[in-house]
Amino acid sequence: MTQPAAEIFKAYDIRGIVDKSLTVETVRGIGQALGSEALARGQKAIVIGRDGRLSGPAFAAALAEGITAAGIDVIDIGCVATPITYFAAYHLDTHSCVSITGSHNPPDYNGLKMVLGGQTLYGNMIQDLRRRIIENDFAHGAGKISHTDVRQAYIERILADVKLARPLKIVLDSGNGVAGNTAPELYKRLGCELVELFSEVDGNFPNHHPDPSKPENLEDVIAALKSSDAELGLAFDGDGDRLGVVTKDGEIIYPDRQLMLFAADVLSRVPGGQIIYDVKCTRNLAPWIRQHGGEPVMWNTGHALVKAKLKETGAPLAGEMSGHMFFKERWYGFDDGLYTGVRLLEILSRSPDANAILKALPNAVSTPELNIKMQEGEPAQLVAKLQALKFDGEAERITIDGLRVEFADGFGLARSSNTTPVVVLRFEADNAAALERIQAVFREAISAAWPGLTLPF
Template sequence: MSQTASPAAEIFKAYDIRGIVDKSLTTETVRGIGQALGTEALKRGQKTIVVGYDGRLSGPRFAEALAAGITSTGIDVIDIGCVATPITYFAAYHLGANSCVSITGSHNPPDYNGMKMVLGGQTLYGAMIQDLRRRIIENDFASGSGSVSKIDVRPAYIERILSDVKLARPMKIVLDSGNGVAGNTAPELFRKLGCELSELFSEVDGNFPNHHPDPSKPENLEDVIHALKNGDAELGLAFDGDGDRLGVVTKDGEIIYPDRQIMLFAADVLSRVPGGQIIYDVKCTRNLAPWIRKHGGVPVMWNTGHALVKAKLKETGAPLAGEMSGHMFFKERWYGFDDGLYTGVRLLEILSRSPDANAILKALPDAVSTPELNIKMNEGEPVQLVEKLKAAKFDGEVERITIDGLRIEYADGFGLARSSNTTPVVVLRFEADNAAALERIQADFRRTIGAAWPGIELPF
């Protein structure tokens, strides 16, 4: 059996394809994925697929292999080159293709790469991704001859944003692209928006020589915090490796986590879309729901996962959705896909209306919370543990939410345990009104998890 005939099962994840370059993800495998995608695109009545890639070193050759696979089925490819993942999504709309693939390793280590895929406006996830693997194994491919054309859509992307978003005053910001692909577009976009920039690591380099491009981890924001402390910028923005997530830091070095960012965006969007639904995932703060109601919206808690949130956005027609991981989805005035650059622009639009951006951000309701904690387990065990917890009793439980794992609401906080869709871990998160309440809630979870799975090692 050739490599194309039996691709590694572990690269076909819940929301995307991801593997180690030239080990689990080879050029032959990428070509096979292209054949499978092209065949599926034909079945869905599609004619063209846009292909873009991030700053990973393997991006150009994987793009070539993917295009070869896609065109061998009779589907045309528009190659838009090295761009942020959201620009690939934008191109699918702008060029009328409705289908696209972003070749990206996102925030994974340098030796990873992968693909985020949209066909006919639908983000592929779950069974749809597994079906691509089936096609490759069964050699179930259409045959034809499509063409490849090249277009640079970055000017159109920047123009589309600037035609709609205006700052009330110029702003001076620190912009950290982390040597990720956002570095080839974000500085130009923010300058044209009217910002004075203190740039960090804008040079696209797939080795990520300065820090890992994942703004959800506080250690990766240390350079931004340092630059804010030693310069005269009023705000810091940091992007992840493929530009679809944003990190935000105040002048005095406080990280504004995405669930608090959602509050700011919700208040703004609801001022124009009264009664709108605002979607957020189960990891977000309990301060969100009352805030959304206070501003005239309907809070909708939903599953974690960008593909699942996009599907819910489509189903509900909500104007805004956001995830604790940093994916923000604006449907109001934008297309509903996750875009770190556009999120940064919308943030500055709101903050520029005030003379003190710091004060606006720091006034958002806050709570004592933990970052995301992970219990590492063997494949299949996380689901078993979460099921056992669902059958258990918790002290002081006010409400339990089971849409994605188990979230126990207490009078003064919450605890969450959910099985990750991408790695064999149980994801935990805790929040409370004060440190004592947080300790009590964690102790309750410690006791319950220990009883459900004796001898387990806990990260808290």
């Protein structure tokens, strides 16, 4: 086969533009490389699930063809949210799975999130698949393909464990992503009354982009909360592994504040537990975790990296600012937006006023994630230059993932994205004046390190 495009092999998944960098032929080659690696690891079968993107069926067929050509069986579970694919690896006892998903990327993207023998592939493991394709280092065999549906098993597993103290009326926005074919049934059976938005799975995403981390994509939820008597709004990303939360009065509860609520709840049953969070999260999180009897652990951004840390530490809970939440307590430790929403409602249903609980969580003045667009390879160079600078008023610096500079009254973060050629920035402070000062310090540093960049702040 022709050599696959190097840029599709990302830090923790494979992702590219359909029919350009990511073709059916490439996916078949990845399938055979993955099947060969599975065989080397003593695996016997791989579950395949796909999100609602238009290229999904063709890619699923090509992937299955490649995997079975290496002598590994395939269990195709159809069009389901990524976390349901992860669940199927446990439920069907394969411990290996691939979700064909473009996540929250534009409609012309697709990709693969891969787990072998319970380990999420990332970094060199993903590069090794590329090496296998280039060197034609494939196993050969004749695996079988079977089809099954695990959605009901997934719903039943959740309903057996989670109970609401009272019924809730919520706005549920699936954004025409794949969560739409499972979330409404799950939440209704949990005891919720729904105001449903865009539950129809449509890979064109005709209503808004399915990325709840961007405030503009939650405008429909905010409008529905205004015009109905629903108490709360939940929104999912394109493949259902991330959650957005909106209060009755339209305030977005960002994932680092959601994590506070989950941490307090989990620590009430797992005293002394470690709670893992990524470098983009609020500085209010560590004192909150300590106050509730837990141990805060700051870590790199990236679902695969967080999952690896979760496994290493045995922590009961982890979360990322992007909206990935990982419950090990009572669940499997993979990121699951549908399950996260259920756990949120379980906590909030114990109170007569769900919104009061959310709004009482510690808050700070902060920016959403800001991006500086650059050329491939340049973001890492810029971050390295920033790491070499001293910042005015700097109290502490954290370099586990990019550069997070802590000040007495806030922080600034610059890190290189692992998925697209951008520098990710985030700022937080005790008040607006401090935020402006910290941003000015970073503006000056970035302009000195890389003159002529257009900055988003």
